[in-house]
Amino acid sequence: MKGKAPCSIITDGDLAMRNAITRVMPGVFHRLCAWHLLRNALSHVRDKHVLKWLKKLMLDDFEVVEFEEKWKEMVATFELEDNSWIAELYEKWMKWSTAHLRSHFFAGIRTTSHCEAFHAHVAKYVHSRTNLTDFVEQFQRCLTYFRYKVVVADYLSTCEKEVLQTNLRSLERSGDELFTKEMFKLFQYYLCKTIKLRVVDCKEMVTFSVYIVVKYCSGSVWRVSYCPSTVDFTCSCMRMQSIGLPCDHILAVLVSLNFMELPSSLVLNRWSKLATEQMKDKYPDSAMYWDSQLMARYATLVEVSRQVCAAAYCDEEEYDKMLHFLSNEATRLKLKQNNEHCVDDN
Incomplete structure (x- = not known):
């Protein structure tokens, strides 16, 4: 990996591996494999009803407060107050609870089965x-x-063109044109779920709007923020951050705002049909395309730059300062690059 740490890791809970990850990659989000946790639960808690509760708590998209309430309800219902394994499991909630991990990118992966399938093939x-x-x-x-x-x-x-399944033809066709085959199926699933959602309120802020989305015959409520100047969407469910696909709540807001196409901010490059071609077009000599270290450096700089832009654009003084700094740096780097090309030509 040439010194580039991943953003997330999923393991089976091995103690030596956990200690090594903490020591070598302290900033990486470490998730425990749901399949291994449930298998361990089977040997410590033999009640199948408790296992159902645990599975739901591990995998469902609860709010943090709702997760805490349901955990207490489970412990009280099945009298698990004196179960040491349950107590130990709760102390590690940050490593297995979807409610607490949903803001971190795991590409929808919750188990180590992908890795084990690779090992089986090798x-x-x-x-x-x-x-x-x-x-x-x-x-x-x-x-x-x-x-x-x-x-x-x-x-x-x-x-291949996918068969459209909803009446939201333009939006669905846009997803088919942008996403890979497998990711479009998941996008299509979320789009179909929007039929049960409706936007009931909108709160206008200075630079963005907050839309309140509710589900039909349910008390569930989500908040979707929309910034018109950047066409950025964020949802309280944080599925976009954890999977990289727009959730059904964001899609419901898109429908409400009469969007005909998916904004580029909702299409993660890694799930795009054009991901490979874009890299080849950017780097025609293919040097970076095949060099994972250069690709990792580029991605890191883009992410840090994005964070700087998000933090500075609202403040006029910070905006002017960062614009001046970045313009000077861009000029300096271009001159350096041109000088290096001249030396190579000679």
Whole structure:
């Protein structure tokens, strides 16, 4: 990984691994695999009704306050006050509770099954008795297979048109044109759910608006913020931050505002059909495209720059200061780059 830490990690809860992650990558969000937690629960709590409660608390999109209330209700209902494993599990809520983790990006992954499936496939090519020469050859065959699968997935996403399922044709077609095949299916699922939602109120702020979204025959309420100047949306469910797809609540606001196409702010580049091509167009020599270290540096600079812009644009003094600083830095770096090109040409 060339010194670039991931934003999130999911493990089976191994103590040595946990200590290593804390020591080497202290800023990384560490999540425990839901499947391993439920398997451990089976040996410590044999009541199937408790397991249902635990699964719901692990995976459902509760508000933090609602999570706390339901946890207390579960403990009281099944008399788990003296269960040491339950008490220990609660102390680690920040590592498994979706209610507390939903603001962190995990790409929708909650278990280590993706990694284990990869290991199972690699095991078809290499094993403990494979010598080094054969390992290199077989592992290359394995990589070739995975690259072939990526090419097939790109082809299907680009060439196949999905069947539209809602009456929101323009918005749904926009998602089909932008998202990869697999991500469009999830987007389509959220879009279908908007039929049960309605926007009941709007509070106008100085630079943004807050829309109150409720679900039909339910007491659930979500707050969606919309900034017209940047066309940015955020929702209290934070699904956009954790999965990278617009939630049904944001989509309900888009429908209310009569959006015909998805704003670019709601299309994460990694889920876009154009992700590969955009990288090739930006870097025609392919140097950065294949160098994960350069890609990681670029992504880090973009993220930090985004945070600076978000913090400075509302304050006129900070805006002028940052604009002046960034303009000077852009000029300096361009001159440096041009000078380096001149030296190379000579």
